[in-house]
Amino acid sequence: MTDVMGRVAALSAALDCGGPWLPPESVQKTRDRMEHVGHRLDLGTEHTVVALVGATGGGKSSLFNAIARMDIAQVGARRPLTTSPMACVWGELGSQTLLDWLQVPEDRRISRESVLDADDQAALHGLVLLDLPDHDSTEAVHRVEVDRLVRMVDLMIWVVDPQKYADDSLHSGYLQKLTSHDGVMLVVLNQVDKLSAAEVETCVTDLRRLLDNDGLARVGIVPVSASRGDGVDELRTLLADVVQDRFAVIERIESDLDIAAEEIAGGLAASEPGGGQPISQDKLITELAAASGISALLDVLGAEYRRRGREKLAWAPAVWAGRIAASRGRSAGAAEVQLRAETASLKALASPSQRPAVRLAVEAMLADNADPLPERWAEQMRTLVARAGDPSVAPEDALLPGAATMSESPLRPVSAIGRAEQSGTHTRGRHTPAYGLPTLKGGTAPDPDGLARVLDSRLAAVDLRFTPPFWWHAGQVAQHVLGAVAVVGLLWMALYGLFDAMGQELPGALGTFPLAVAAGVGGLVAGLLLRLFSRWWLAGGAAHRRDELQGRLRDAVADVATLRVVAPIRSVLARHRETRQVLLGERAPSDGPADHPQGAGRADDPPQEKSGEPVAALSS
Structure with missing residues (x-):
């Protein structure tokens, strides 16, 4: 968590220092991601949000019910046209704020645990499972809702069937755009009960090839049959491990920070002429x-x-x-x-x-x-x-100007940044031009x-x-x-x-x-x-x-x-040098180059660090 907060601070400092000279669209995207990260950190890591995403008829709702071991979502080749996700929560305490942030309607929230089966569900305590609308729906509002939640959830499980796993709308419309999040994605090949063992192996091999071509070599494939139960227990065990380790939340945040840092790096040169x-x-x-x-x-x-x-x-x-x-x-x-x-x-x-x-x-x-x-x-x-x-x-x-006083910004990520300051981590958390x-x-x-x-x-x-x-x-x-x-x-x-x-x-x-x-x-x-x-x-x-x-x-x-x-x-x-060094972790975020009056700092002067160690916004 300390490394994450350090990267948040480094990104914030890089925006402060070089924001006016970075591409506006990149700055805006980075600000949005920073704000999202700040909110997600505020909500804590006690719950892991896992979303089932798939096309119409892929068996996504059946898998949702099989994991929950309850008939919650309506099942059918032609699902009811709903624009809202369905949520099943294991461990309701503290989840309401998270569900409010996800904008899940209150009438579509189910608490899975009860006195009778609490022990049976203990391994999944902290899981928030979402059943999303179909991403290939003819209703634009459905696709908009899917796009919104895909950017917010911690782990994405893409549910495909043997007939549509190669669909271009899935690969070019989503998977190829999410290569930076390959560490928090999983593909489930559903309805394997309709195939022979040899056919299942063939489908898995071909799906593996497609994912590799999409740049998603790290994404795993799990064959299941939601109706017959094949592979469901293995999937539940995998989810239990993710929830207990809580790695998915941090992994997703780090992936978002990677993208934000790459956005900033795209507006910088690899080095300055003459070493600065x-x-x-x-x-x-x-x-x-x-x-x-x-x-x-x-x-x-x-x-x-x-x-x-x-x-x-x-x-x-x-x-x-x-x-x-x-x-x-x-x-x-x-x-x-x-x-x-x-x-x-x-x-x-x-x-x-x-x-x-x-x-x-x-x-x-x-x-x-x-x-x-x-x-x-x-x-x-x-x-x-x-x-x-x-x-x-x-x-x-x-x-x-190199010694202007930093000012607070309304875009500052809320208490997540405040916690970093209290813990001694370097951060400014401001996105306005730092020095005017x-x-x-x-x-x-x-x-x-x-x-x-x-x-x-x-x-x-x-x-x-x-x-x-x-x-x-x-x-x-x-x-x-x-x-x-x-x-x-x-x-x-x-x-x-x-x-x-x-x-x-x-x-x-x-x-x-x-x-x-x-x-x-x-x-x-x-x-x-x-x-x-x-x-x-x-x-x-x-x-x-x-x-x-x-x-x-x-x-x-x-x-x-x-x-x-x-x-x-x-x-x-x-200024370019400071922005790049802060982004790469070569210097710690500071309150501005006060040691270089009028902004004409010498490039060969050593960076003045307040305390602590610099953290790179770009992951190594």
């Missing part, structure tokens, strides 16, 4: 960066760095000559200086992102992550990513090019300002010092030449001519060497500057990609 972690993230960032024109921007910034460096570290004589030339041609020089100043002060901005390239990059990542999922999950992922790309939507509003759905305020359609505009805005906010390094200033000072030394040396040499032309000698305090040559020529040569060395150093500085700016810009693109694309994808994968 969004794949192709690096590819997305690279493609978004390319679409944003970062490479061209870096080229511009690198060129500006080198231009400013060359201007700052220019050879001093060339700088001075340029200034003299500018002073002589004032208008042209002023315009050039102004243009250079404006160029130097410009703050480079990212070029507008290429809208189609951005859309293609996002669509490629969605194809990798959404396409392997079932349609409704994939559609939700695409919807969230579209919402997240809209600048008017906050990124957290485009995620599957993100909604787009205003009801407007997402902007298809919104992500490109978000990228433009984010890249424009990146600080690309540049402060010249200290070595630029030191190099500039050195250039001017060397230039000054060269000028002094050249003037010194000129002074020597003037005095020599006049036939006079300079005072000794002014030094020698070689020293003047060394100062003049040395200052010029040293300035040129420093200029060449600065160019080499500028190349290395430009590469470093490019790497630094590339990191900033790529980080900006990565931030947008993570918040606006990866996070919505991760939230859907995390």
Whole structure:
């Protein structure tokens, strides 16, 4: 019973977690089965409901009377047209509520036990035997009643006769649809008194073949003769064992839970892409960066760095000559200086992102992550990513919320679930969406090019300002010092030449001519060497500057990609993963992924279990 309650809890948790993205018809069927299981568990396992189901003239009512050892049901090839089942109860105490649930009319309920034969019937104490209307009746209401009770009873005994055991309405209309319940079914071949022993063996062999073809290899066959009594005692003994062991109730419930779990599993993928972690993230960032024109921007910034460096570290004589030339041609020089100043002060901005390239990059990542999922999950992922790309939507509003408080649902199976909670079994027993759905305020359609505009805005906010390094200033000072030394040396040499032309000698305090040559020529040569060395150093500085700016810009693109694309994808994968893990028993039902704020839980984080052991909703 504990395992059953654990599976009920796991199914309930899986519906809570993934219900909105599972096929609606599967969710509804699962809810109906869960509600049925809850009611059946509430009614207890003290009674086992066994239904005799068969076609007109198959001897079903005769078998009903033979098992009860009383003439209860009217017998005949053409039975009275009744839309209600007949019930014979062994052990009436506590059975009335069960019969009310089965909707058996009070005037069609028979208590089998009496003071005179209580000991004779003790082995069947707890049996509720139903004689159902004919499943092949021409009256639709009869078939509806049979269909209703077949879904509710604990054990189905299909009564067939040698003439109709191969009837297609039986096999395709019922048996082939009940393969999941082969553990709670039995086929009785009635009227064997009309056959020879060899004919009975032939019929049983052929019936076995048909059942195997229907996928019912586990279903047993019991030959009986209700009129002569052949096999009836053996059938009563079999029913006594079923009633005493009470396995049929649990077996039927587990079969219903199997079907419910398979319904849910049909709306899930076998696994999540990337093990639950969004794949192709690096590819997305690279493609978004390319679409944003970062490479061209870096080229511009690198060129500006080198231009400013060359201007700052220019050879001093060339700088001075340029200034003299500018002073002589004032208008042209002023315009050039102004243009250079404006160029130097410009703050480079990212070029507008290429809208189609951005859309293609996002669509490629969605194809990798959404396409392997079932349609409704994939559609939700695409919807969230579209919402997240809209600048008017906050990124957290485009995620599957992960920490919402669970609310009670009117569809909760009644006290059966309550008993599981009291016994410490994990269960929520709720069938409403566990964590809510993100909604787009205003009801407007997402902007298809919104992500490109978000990228433009984010890249424009990146600080690309540049402060010249200290070595630029030191190099500039050195250039001017060397230039000054060269000028002094050249003037010194000129002074020597003037005095020599006049036939006079300079005072000794002014030094020698070689020293003047060394100062003049040395200052010029040293300035040129420093200029060449600065160019080499500028190349290395430009590469470093490019790497630094590339990191900033790529980080900006990565931030947008993570918040606006990866996070919505991760939230859907995390929800799908939790639903699948709860269903398979890989994690215990919880109150929601509270440890993953905003629903963007990491797939590689270990599941947080409250207590106890997880139980699989799907049977192994």
